[in-house]
Amino acid sequence: MQNSLNKRYRSSLALLTDLYQITMAYGYWKAGRQEEEAIFHWFYRKNPFGANYAITAGLEDAIAYMQDFxxxxxxxxxxxxxxxxxxxxxxxxxxxxxxxxxxFSCDIDAVPEGRVVFAHEPLLRVRGPLIQAQLLETALLNILNFQTLIASKAHQVCLAAQGDTVLEFGLRRAQGIDGGLSASRAAYIAGVAASSNVLAGKLYDIPVKGTHAHSWVMSFEDEQQAFATYAQAMPANCVFLVDTYDTQKGVDKAIEIGRALRAQGQDLLGIRLDSGDLRALSIWARKRLDEAGFEKTKIIASDSLNEDKIRTLKAGGAAIDSWGVGTNLVTAQNQPALGGVYKLAALRKDANSEWAYKIKLSNTPIKISNPGALQVRRYYLTDGRPYGDMIWDELQTSPLGQLQSLDGRSIVCDSRKYEDLLQPIFRKGELCYKLPSLGEIRKAAERDLALFQGVDFKLYPKGLEAHLAQTKAALIEGLKNKKQ
Amino acid sequence: MQNSLNKRYRSSLALLTDLYQITMAYGYWKAGRQEEEAIFHWFYRKNPFGANYAITAGLEDAIAYMQDFxxxxxxxxxxxxxxxxxxxxxxxxxxxxxxxxxxFSCDIDAVPEGRVVFAHEPLLRVRGPLIQAQLLETALLNILNFQTLIASKAHQVCLAAQGDTVLEFGLRRAQGIDGGLSASRAAYIAGVAASSNVLAGKLYDIPVKGTHAHSWVMSFEDEQQAFATYAQAMPANCVFLVDTYDTQKGVDKAIEIGRALRAQGQDLLGIRLDSGDLRALSIWARKRLDEAGFEKTKIIASDSLNEDKIRTLKAGGAAIDSWGVGTNLVTAQNQPALGGVYKLAALRKDANSEWAYKIKLSNTPIKISNPGALQVRRYYLTDGRPYGDMIWDELQTSPLGQLQSLDGRSIVCDSRKYEDLLQPIFRKGELCYKLPSLGEIRKAAERDLALFQGVDFKLYPKGLEAHLAQTKAALIEGLKNKKQ
Structure with missing residues (x-):
């Protein structure tokens, strides 16, 4: 019997690539060039969701893929x-x-998960045999593009919720099984409080949440009996979905069961609204709950929510404490792909040869890739606030500390505190990176976002180190003059 | 060392579900109701992509999931x-x-993969112990929603290409690993000719295509040398990407290499355009190729294509033979989720009890679910064209053959040729369905689409069998009158 899921899960992932990577690999090999040393970078060109930054995610899966390559x-x-x-x-x-x-024998450097990053910054660097660096491209893009997309989307949803609890409910609408699993993980990195996805909870130690659906209520003769039976089974996990028949009557029944729960020393944790005018219903329900003495009972809302709807509901005074977001979060509905790319930046025959710098020309100057072995240096002010991000080339001498900002400014960063964002991950194919726990990654994201608090992301200086900017300009000139 | 990919692939998928399915399962068990017999249906409410139908996909994975449950x-x-x-x-x-x-001991009936179906039609039916039917919901929705979405999207892209070859290039931008794999499979079902995804080729026996990327050209001193080296390595697989530096010069170099290939008894199979004005460039390149005697050399286009861009390019007279579609196809960019649901339709205490019919009310009548053990009967005219789709209830006596169409018409289908679309898949948990090969599924889709050729999908009658319509109306009445 054919079992496509098992086949898929048991397969090696070396073929998780585009055929042209393998035909190119063959071409390099036929030309005796397979062991030339290459440097490639993964980066994206446009910050997603109209934001001015992104949050990295996916490195742990990318590492697993490379370890097993x-x-x-x-x-x-x-x-x-x-x-x-x-x-x-x-x-x-x-x-x-x-x-x-x-x-696998490459050197890999990467920005850890949960960091605030910007368009054009190298987020993962591959240095190693040309053939290997080429073969890794597609799977790395698949893994890193999607998870960075979802972490960034989840952050936008959390921003809209202004500190309210956000719950991720998207598994049923996610794009495939690990579309769901990795979305749950990336969303948790960016501040989502919990997921409905139990397997994500088990694999990644993410808090899981859930109580009951409409089908629970429909399976009983009436709603009252449905709530009562649920309360009897799980008195310490009572969040009732109140809109199966009539939301207002549903709230009153939940309150009734709430009283019975209190008599046992438990409480009504919450009610969930899943349809109708969430603003009006939540305000009405809040008043009803408060009048009945259930001031601490939370109101959870769901129903095709996204950041815009949350913002509108909050602006309208909706009395909603927690936001259950599914489809729009896990598929990044308004932009379902990050568009990250992986570009050759330098090449040499062997360790004794000169590096040849490589750029991909484009009619749009911003789309021309950067050459070298790139690193991102983030400078900080003495109060800890980030001051600027400088892309510099580790193949050149140590950086000048002068930043040619993308918007044309020239900024001196020299004497300030800084960190280099790309960390060594593999050296000669050996893992040299201590993988942080998911909790640590989530804290790193929280810390980064706190540091950037009050920083105008649009004006924040980011660009090339001055030497690198010159090198790139000369390369462009050279390529344009060359008779192709 | 943590290896998240391996952990994920080795895990059982029983926890690939929302926590509320397990809390509800617990609630049923605590109430002694776990073995009550339930009937649930998977269906979707709105045809995707502004089309008036969808193409089913994903059943093979759903079967694998249930077998291992x-x-x-x-x-x-x-x-x-x-x-x-x-x-x-x-x-x-x-x-x-x-x-x-x-x-696992359920009876499962489902519409096979590669069939033309319509909103509201039950596409998979679960009949079995209430607790099991509930626990299956989330994973079934995850698998079936996405693959049906992508098959339907791929069909739209193929329609726009009007018989031209469509190639799927989306792995790098897909939503996760099996986001990519199952998209390649679903796209192939709906008529895409080949994929760049090598693992999909290996697992599903899909033709794979690919030659080289910009990085191949950039790794050489010049483009000429890049093409020549490639031709030497793979003379029988020469499709040159001509836009790395200057598309028109690139075409001329490809022609030169083409002449050398001919001298060896090979040929220039194609050129690929990946940027710029695809319409103008393709027309120019076609002329140039023809003038040079390369009339059979194909022109392949890629660059964020989707069905609208393909339609515009074709209408503008672009000389493009094959369309490489990536991101927009595998993420279903304009609608990245199908929105399929899974609803309780009937319940009974045990085999000796009466069935209680179940519907989920809604203020929008079209959103009210259908009760019973549903089947879809497709009637055909004597010339083989489909005449109407009738949802009927297998728990009632054999269908009346009178269809209450969704748009209000009453149509007699009684004496015509018909087939019931849902096939037995599992009986008491045992697989009783012979899985077709992917090639057979693709042929089924082709056949169905050919049968529907010339049928106005919008006017095509679809709706409830008359008895079922009455039953449903009575249920709605009863629920509305009932004091909840």
């Missing part, structure tokens, strides 16, 4: 069966043997 | 550690033992 026997068999237009095998045997023996 | 020891341990607001375990030991011993 190896072609299995059946991967090689599959590649051996691929044919060109002439019906002959696309790849020759010796190349397939090379792939099968290949051992 | 069982709580592992560590699932149970995790659930045992969850606490209520009073700090005490949320679930009692005996319930966890029950879960661990639970064996």
């Amino acid at each position: 190896a072609f299995s026997v059946d991967d090689i068999q599959y590649l051996g069966g691929l044919k060109g237009a002439d019906g002959r095998p696309l790849f020759e045997e010796a190349f397939l043997n090379y792939l099968q023996r290949m051992k | 069982a709580f592992s020891v560590d699932d149970i341990q995790y659930l045992g550690g969850l606490k209520g607001a009073d700090g005490r375990p949320l679930f009692e030991e005996a319930f966890l033992n029950y879960l661990q011993r639970m064996k």
Whole structure:
């Protein structure tokens, strides 16, 4: 019996790539160039969701992918069966043997998860054999683009909720199984309080929340009996969904059960509104609950919520304590892809050769990639506030500390406190990074966002170190003058 | 060392659910109701992408999930550690033992993959112990919603391409690993010719396509050398990406290499345009290629394509033969979730009891769910064209053959040829369905779309069988009159 899920989960992920990565790998190998040393960077060009920054996520999965990077026997068999237009095998045997023996040996540097970052900043750097750096591209983009997208989206939702509890309820509408799992994890990094996704809770130690659905109420003769039976089973987990038939009557029944819970030393934790005019209903319900002495009972809202709806409801005075957000959060509905890219930045024949700097030209100057072995230096003011982000090239001498800001300013950062954002992750294929726990990552995001509090993200200086800016300008000039 | 990918892939998927499914399961168990017999249906309420139908996909993965449905020891341990607001375990030991011993025993009926279906039609039916039917909900929705969404999206893209080859290039921007894998599979079902995703090729036997990226060209001193080296390595797979520096010069270099290929008995298969004015560039390139005697060389276009851009380019006379579509296809960018739901439709205490029909009321009549054990009967005209889709209830006597169309028409379908769309998949938890190959599924989609050729999807009659319509109306009346 075919079992597609198992097949998928048991497969190596070396083939989780675009075919052109493997044809290029073959081309490099045929030309004897496979071991040339290359430097590639992952970065994105436009901050998502109309915001002026993003929050990184996905590195832990990317590390797992690279640690396991190896072609299995059946991967090689599959590649051996691929044919060109002439019906002959696309790849020759010796190349397939090379792939099968290949051992991941790259140096990887990356910005840890949960950091505030900006468009054009290198967020992950791969330095190693050209063939390996090429083969890693697609899977790294798949993993990192999506999780950074969702962390950034979740942060936008949390911002709209202004400190209220945000719950992630999206699994049923997520794009596939790990679409759901990694969305739960990325959302938690960016400040979402809990998820409905139990497997995410188990795998990542994320708090999980949930009580009952409409089907629970529908399965009983009436709502009263549904609430009472639930309260009997789980007196310490009573949040009643009150809109199955008539929300106002539902609230009154929840209050009645709440009184019975109190008699047992428990309490009515909350009610959930899932349809109708959430603003009016929440205000009405709050008043009703307060009058009945249930001032501490929370009102949770759900129903296709997103940051705009939350903002409107809050501005309208809705009496909502917690926001359950599903589809719009886990699919990043208004921008379902980050658009991150992975570009070659430098290449040399071997350790004794000169580096050749590489850029991808474009008619749009901002789309021209940056050359070198890039690092991001973040400068801080003495009070701890970030002062500017400078992309500099580790292949050149130590940075000048002069920042050519993207908006044309030239800013001296030299004497200030700083940190370099990219951390060593792998050296020669060996992991040299202590993976933080998810809780630590979440705290890092919280800390970064607190540091940036009051900073105007739009005006915040970010750009190239002066030497690097010159190098890049000269490269562009050279390429434009060259007869292609 | 933590390895989140491996952890994820090795886990059982019984916890791939919302916590409220498990609290409800506990509630049913505490009330002694866990073995009551329930019927739930998966359906969606709005055809996606402004179309008037959808294409089913995802059943194979859903079957795999149900076949493996069982709580592992560590699932149970995790659930045992969850606490209520009073700090005490949320679930009692005996319930966890029950879960661990639970064996999937439902009857499942479903519309096979690759069929044309409509909003409100039951596409998967679960009949079995209330507790199991409840626990399956979230994962089924996760799997089926997404894949049906992508098959439907891919079909829209293929429609826009009017028979041209469509290639799926989306892995790097997909929402997670199986976001990418299942999108490749669903897109292939709906008519996409090939994918760049090699693992999808290996797992699902989908044709894979790809040649080289900009980084290949950038890694060489010049473009000419890049093309020549590629041609030497893979003379039978030459599609050159011509826009790294200057598209028109790139085309001329490709032609030059094409001549050298011909001298070896090979040919220039194609060129790929990935930026700029695709309409003007393709027309220019076609002329240039033709003049040089490369009339058979294909022009492939990519660059954030979607169905609208393809339609505009075709209307403008673009000389493009193949369309590489990535991000917008695999994330279903303009509608990244289907919004399918799973609703309780009938319940009885045991095999000797009467069925209680269940509907979920709503202020919007079209959102009121349908009761019973639903089946979809598709009637055909003698020439094979579909005539109407009738939702009928297998718990009632055989259908009357009179269709109350959603738009208010009453249509007699009685004497016509028909088929029932939902097929038996599991009986008492045992698989009784022969899984078709992906190629067979793709052919089924092709056949269905051919049958519907010329049918006005908007006017095509679909609705409830007359008895069922009466039953539903009476239920609504009863619920509205009932003092809740």
